[in-house]
Amino acid sequence: MMKMTFRWYGDHDPVTLDKIRQIPGMYGIVSSLHDIPAGEVWPEERIIEHKNKIEAAGLTFEVVESVPVHESIKIGAPDRDQYIDNYCTTLRRLAKNGVKVVCYNFMPVFDWMRSELNHKLPDGSEALIYVDEIAKTMNPLVADISLPAWENYDKDELKALLTKYQSVTEEDLWNNLKYFLEKVIKVCDEVKIKMAIHPDDPPWSIFGLPRIIVDETNLDRFLNLVPSVNNGLTLCSGSLGVNPKNNIPEMIRRYGDRIHFMHARNIKITGERCFEEAAHKSECGSLDMYEIIRALYDVGFDGYIRPDHGRMIWGETGQAGYGLFDRALGATYLNGLYEAVVKNNSEK
Ligand code: CS2
Ligand code: MN
Numbered sequence: 001m002m003k004m005t006f007r008w009y010g011d012h013d014p015v016t017l018d019k020i021r022q023i024p025g026m027y028g029i030v031s032s033l034h035d036i037p038a039g040e041v042w043p044e045e046r047i048i049e050h051k052n053k054i055e056a057a058g059l060t061f062e063v064v065e066s067v068p069v070h071e072s073i074k075i076g077a078p079d080r081d082q083y084i085d086n087y088c089t090t091l092r093r094l095a096k097n098g099v100k101v102v103c104y105n106f107m108p109v110f111d112w113m114r115s116e117l118n119h120k121l122p123d124g125s126e127a128l129i130y131v132d133e134i135a136k137t138m139n140p141l142v143a144d145i146s147l148p149a150w151e152n153y154d155k156d157e158l159k160a161l162l163t164k165y166q167s168v169t170e171e172d173l174w175n176n177l178k179y180f181l182e183k184v185i186k187v188c189d190e191v192k193i194k195m196a197i198h199p200d201d202p203p204w205s206i207f208g209l210p211r212i213i214v215d216e217t218n219l220d221r222f223l224n225l226v227p228s229v230n231n232g233l234t235l236c237s238g239s240l241g242v243n244p245k246n247n248i249p250e251m252i253r254r255y256g257d258r259i260h261f262m263h264a265r266n267i268k269i270t271g272e273r274c275f276e277e278a279a280h281k282s283e284c285g286s287l288d289m290y291e292i293i294r295a296l297y298d299v300g301f302d303g304y305i306r307p308d309h310g311r312m313i314w315g316e317t318g319q320a321g322y323g324l325f326d327r328a329l330g331a332t333y334l335n336g337l338y339e340a341v342v343k344n345n346s347e348k
Contacts, residue, residue, distance in 0.1 A: 001302055002262070002296060002301050002302060002303065002304070002305050002338060003027040003062075003302075003303070004025050004026055004027050004028075004305060004306070004331055004334070004335060005026070005027060005028045005029060005030045005063060005305065006020045006023065006026055006028075006029060006030065006307070006327065006331065007030045007031065007065060007306060007322065008020060008029045008030070008031045008054075009031070009034060009322065010033070010034060010050070013319075013322075014318050014319075014324075015318070015322065015324040017029070017053065017054060017056075017057035017059065018057060020057070020059065020324075021057050021058050023332065024332060024335065025332075025335045026059065027059070027060060027304075028059050028060035028061065028062055028063065028304070029054045029059045029060070029061055030063040030064070030065045030103070030261075030306055031063075031065070032064055032065055032067070033046055033047070033050065038069065038071070039068075039070030039072070039083045039086060039087075041086045041089045041090055041093075042067075042090045042093060042094070044093045044096075044097070047093055047094060047097050047099075048097060051097055060098075061098065061099065062099055062100045062101065062304070063099070063100065063101045063102075063261060063304050064094060064099050064101070064102045065103035065198075065234075066102070066103050066104045066105065066198070067087065067090055067091070067094075067104055068104065068151075069087070069104055069105070069106060069180065070083040070086075070087075071164075073087075073176060074106060074108055074168075074177075075108075075164050075168055075176065076175065077164070080176075080180075084184065087180075088183065088184060088187045091187050091188065091191065092187065094193065095191035095192060095193045096191075100192070100194060101194045101195075101196050101260045101261050101303070101304060102193055102194070102196065103196045103197075103198055103261055104196075104197060105198040105199075105200070105213070106173070106177050106180075106197060106200075106212070107200050107201075107209075107211060108165055108173070108209040108210060108211070109151075109161055109165065109209060110140070110147075110150055110206065110207065110209070111147070111149035111150055112147065112149050112201035112202075112239070113130070113135065113147065113201070113202065113206050114129060114130050114147065115129060115130050115131045115135045115138065116128070116131070116134070117147070118312065118320070119276065125279075125312060125313045126311060127276050127277045127278070127311045127312075128276075128309060128320055129270075129274075129275065129276045129277065130202060130242070130274060130275050131270075131271075131274045132272070132273035132274055135206065139207075140158060141158060147320075148319050148321065148322070162207075162209075165209055168210065169210060170210040170212055172210075173210050173212050174212060177212070177222075178225045181195075181225055181226045182226060185228050188228070188231075189228055189230055193230065194229070194232055194260040195231055195260075196233055196234040196261040197222065197232075197233055197234060198234040198236055198239070199213045199214065199233075199234070199236050199239045199240050200212070200213045200214050201236065201239035202239070202242055202243075202273070202275075203239060203240055203243050204243075214243070215240070215243060215245065215246055216251060219251070219255065223255070223258055229257060229258065231258075232258040232259060233258055233259050233260065233261075234259075234261040234262070234263060235248070235252060235255065235259045235262050235263065236263035236265075236308065237263060237264050237265055237287055237289075237292055238263065238265035238267045238277065238287075238308050239263070241266075241267055241287050242269060242273075242275045244269060244286070248287060248291075248295075249288070249291040249292055249295040250295075252292065252295035252296055252299060252301075253295050253298065253299060256299040256300075257299070257300075259299075259301065260303045260304070261303055261304050261306075262296065262301070262303065262304070262305040262306070263305075263306060263308040264289065264292060264293075264306070264307060264308065264330070264334055265277070265280060265308030265309055265330065266280050266281065266284055266285035266286070266289060267286060267287065268284070268286050269286045277309050277310075277311065277321070278311075279310075279311060279326065279329070279330075280307060280326075280329065280330035280333050280334065281333055289337060290337055290341075293337040293341055294341050296338075297338070297342065305334065307327045307328075307330030307331045308321075308327075308330075309321035309322070309327075310322070310325070310326025310329070310330055311323075311326045313326050
């Protein structure tokens, strides 16, 4: 049985726990301690406080998205061991307090990237879009751009960081990821935490920085870096799916029990390296959401799933991609597909 979850950004999130609990079929919350800088150990009392708040709303706290990876680890800098130790300490504390899955990513400097955050669609809703031509002209060192998933670096810090990356190749990034995983997965095997890497979004290089978690060839390579089941995936349909060569249902069938967390969202490919974030329903975008849910059912997926970015609808304002309404519609739609697939199979 898959477990439906919803991302919550903490006390400052206008989408409150009280609202989230009213979405039918909601099992739990996916969350993080966003004020703690990457690389620092999470204080145990903060973890407990977070868990208690979520449980008081009748929800579970079994998935963290994300424990961010310090840039020194990705760069392979001499101080990385300290940050890896800190990461492991956080994992131990999370496991002790009931967390089962930890989502993270290995994208240099920037998390997900879009060229426009509130693009008006014909129906009046607003969506995040990506147009490669425009993205290529954006320069985070000059322009005043910052996206919700980005760390808040000032321009000097950013410049220093990008300079450090100048000599980091894709192969270096692979080596640094392996080095990180070899230490971290050992701890996960001991404390029973499943690590779930989030694919790069979009799955190609941006701002000249290497990106490696992008397609099937590289996901195969990733899973072989450390063969433990605890070295697994967050399969984000929207991130991988903007490359038409990535067949999401096929990937689900291929990776099966290495998928611990599913981000299910639709996207509409509008050109070469161009896409819009569509409503979740299959006919609204380029992905067949029914086939995605059917593949999850067929591989016996019993992990966590969440709707991913939503559009802004019904006049809602708030954090781009993370309003209540469209994501709630998404959760309900995914639950509906799942119920249909389950019933279809039990009638046979
Ligand atoms: C998320 C990512 O908002 C999103 O699209 O899917 O920001 C995700 O949380 C991180 O990449 C995971 O580390
Ligand atoms: Mn995602």
